[in-house]
Amino acid sequence: MNVRDLEPKIVWNHFEDLNAVPRPSKKEERIRKFMMDFGNGLGLETLEDAIGNVIIKKPASAGMENRKTVILQAHIDMVHQKNADTDFDFSAQGIQSYIDGEWVKAKGTTLGADNGMGVAAAMAVLSNDEIKHPAIEALFTIDEETGMTGAKELDGSKLSGSILLNLDTEDDDEFSIGCAGGxxxxxxxxxxxxxxxxxxxxxxxxxxxxxxxxxxxxxxxxxxxxxxxxxxxxxxxxxxxxxxxxxxxxxxxxxxxxxxxxxxxxxxxxxxxxxxxxxxxxxxxxxxxxxxxxxxxxxxxxxxxxxxxxxxxxxxxxxxxxxxxxxxxxxxxxxxxxxxxxxxxxxxxxxxxxxxxxxxxxxxxxxxxxxxxxxxxxxxxxxxxxxxxxxxxxxPGWAPNPDSEILEVMKGLYASMFKDEPKVEACHAGLECGILREHLPACDMISFGPTIRNPHSPDEKVNIASVQKFWNLFLKVLEDIPAN
Missing domain, CATH: 3.30.70.360 (Alpha-Beta Plaits)
Structure with a gap:
């Protein structure tokens, strides 16, 4: 079975398209062009700020115009690490992913599921007109892995959303509402x-x-x-x-x-x-x-x-x-x-x-x-x-807000869909939300995603079933975004 045949196919196919494009941190020219071409090819408003972040905007689905605008945020760069005996040029080659039981892995290198799965999910929403959603502003930041330059230099004036969904957490039963600074x-x-x-x-x-x-x-x-x-x-x-x-x-x-x-x-x-x-x-x-x-x-x-x-x-x-x-x-x-x-x-x-x-x-x-x-x-x-x-x-770090409106929405959805309570956590990783809050102080933020193990190493892998779970929840969250 090929990775592209996995469900949800729309997400996995966008992920494979991403992995065909070299995108190590600090060398994002090709992936930035790829994202610009993607947005423009869909006929959506697509722009790039001065530092190189790509923003793609999509109007609300019919009947969803009165909902709050949502920023879907993920980073387009990836950690480039390989085993010593692996011959691979991250600046010229695409990632070679494969299925290993319940997981998708890469051959001797990092997989790029961090944060390629988040990018692919956002792309899936942008490219599918059957998905119900409020007005979307998809923010694809650069250089998250080596300094968070994209988040630091973001031109916040190009965004108007009041809810930000960061798609960069690595356990499918966890919602992140805070993170470490570094x-x-x-x-x-x-x-x-x-x-x-x-x-x-x-x-x-x-x-x-x-x-x-x-x-x-x-x-x-x-x-x-x-x-x-x-x-x-x-x-x-x-x-x-x-x-x-x-x-x-x-x-x-x-x-x-x-x-x-x-x-x-x-x-x-x-x-x-x-x-x-x-x-x-x-x-x-x-x-x-x-x-x-x-x-x-x-x-x-x-x-x-x-x-x-x-x-x-x-x-x-x-x-x-x-x-x-x-x-x-x-x-x-x-x-x-x-x-x-x-x-x-x-x-x-x-x-x-x-x-x-x-x-x-x-x-x-x-x-x-x-x-x-x-x-x-x-x-x-x-x-x-x-x-x-x-x-x-x-x-900076991202101070938790236990009274978050979007947190309450997502906790209720998770419990209803999966008959369990999600873990509400702050993580020791450096999510971009702490920096983005400085540019978007009125945004209600939360982070979630599929299950990824061993990121930043050649043993990186993403759980196949968790991608479907994440996608189902993601779609329901977009459908249940509160009204303005």
Whole structure:
């Protein structure tokens, strides 16, 4: 069975059309043109604001003219991550999706269900004149995954809707009414290099097979961080042997838990066997600690030829200490919402090469003071070794509104349709609603969507049955939008 044959076909076909267009964050020219052509091809009012967000407007169905105008909002960019052994060019190739039992997945790459399913659902409403709906303003934002630039720079004057349906939540039984804000911390430290003398042997070191995932939604699951685990292994090897990093490259994206780390180390020959034995011992300990959550973790240490240089002993000690003491994972749980992560940080990327040690991390919090607290902790940690620290990309959280009118409508519909109560949650991910509220302060906002697992990783998948469930609810919500 082909993905296009799944129900509801109108949604899955639009999803496959999207996945045929390369759309990594920061490289959205083709998908923006695709969306403009889509809207214009339907004869609908289609426009693009100065930053590149696409807005497509559709008049109300007959008899629905007195209902409140609804903004359907989703982002058109996607996280571009692949397995190390997958040959794929995100800037030129379309995603190769396939059916695996109850799920749709991609071959060795992220699937783009985040947020392609939301985009496809909005497209389905725009392209089908049999669906009953109020006046629609479909807002397709750019660059959500690498800074929420589209939401930040939105021209709110082009929108008049009073209800906003964000289609970017990843559990089909959940309504999101709040989210975390975030800030990026990037650091750089210049280290002294030394020649690798004849009494050192160089080894390739690699750690892979971790699950990774979304550094907001999955941060509480205790998954291994490849950067921290690699550093731990190297630290232990250093204790009774002269081990130096020559180069290191761990992680890939600022908002993904790092799954892999690769590098080269130099080991002084007089303690070489000790370092190798220590590597094996520490790896065994780590695999035992993470056996339940990271069953596929693999690490290797193999001799190699290397012609570069190594980090000086003084700088090696400073770098390893800075990584080891980097605050990471859950910093604080919410006192107000049981089970909700309030504040966290993820060390997303570590690069050591050509005299420069660089890190990228992302701090998140449901409250502004918590975000600043964890960001300060990261900043001070790296400043202690003399690193330059740059913080930016700051975006606000979305404070929950338990008295939301659209929330009450949707709770009633969900209970009636599925004979169950939905989960009403605030999430630790960075939804665009917090930023959009600054441009659209009068909008009543809610987020929902189908069930997606492992976003931001090549294991991303979307549950087939949940797409039908989401679509049925979506149609009923549009039909029951309150009157003006």
């Amino acid at each position: 800030i990026d911390t990037n650091t750089e430290y210049e280290y002294q290099e030394e020649d690798i003398t004849a009494d050192y042997t160089t080894f390739k070191i690699e750690l892979k097979g971790l699950k990774g995932g979304h550094s907001g939604m999955d941060i509480h699951l205790g998954r291994g961080n490849a950067n921290l685990l690699m550093n731990r292994i190297i630290y232990e090897m250093m204790q009774d042997a002269d081990v130096r990093i020559c180069e290191l490259d761990g992680g890939s994206l600022r908002n993904a838990i790092p799954r892999e780390s690769f590098g080269v180390v130099a080991i002084k020959s007089n303690k070489q066997q000790y370092a190798i034995d220590t590597f094996k011992g520490v790896l065994s300990q780590i695999k035992d600690e993470y056996r339940e959550v990271e069953p596929d973790m693999v690490a290797n240490l193999t001799s190699c030829d290397y012609t570069g240089k190594m980090v000086s002993k003084h700088d090696m000690d400073a770098i390893v200490a800075a990584i080891y003491t980097t605050p990471n994972a859950v910093w604080k749980m919410s006192f107000n919402i049981p089970g909700l992560v309030e504040t966290s940080s993820s060390l997303a990327k570590v690069i050591i090469k050509d005299g420069a040690f660089k890190t990228q991390s992302l701090q998140r919090s449901m409250i502004e003071s918590g975000k600043r607290d964890i960001a300060n902790a990261i900043k001070l940690n790296y400043e202690q070794i003399g690193a330059e620290v740059v913080q930016g990309g700051d975006y």
